Amino acid sequence: MISREQIEHIAKLARMELTEKEKEKFSTELSSILDYIDKLNQVETKAIEPISQITGLENIVREDAPRKEDTRSNIRDKFIKAAPAKKDNYFKVPKILE
16 A cells, blocks of 8 residues: 555645545555556566557558658748748748837
8 A cells, every 4th residue: 555655745746735535545546556557567478479559450651751842942932932921031920029
């Protein structure tokens, strides 16, 4: 079981103020969660092959390669042309600081 001091330390780290009732509640709940995790750690999994997904479906996506027209300068030019206000090659935005 998680001690009262551990609950108070966790609450302090989380910058939470807990009532006495909440400390008791969280102590019980966190202990229960950690007991469950301990049970999961005891499960024998050496004979089970790891899997990354279970559906058997594959993603079919295009190759992630830059297109000829998407060079850095072309993209910058597209954004500059689309900007409502610009000066030289920069966006012009309203002043926010005095």
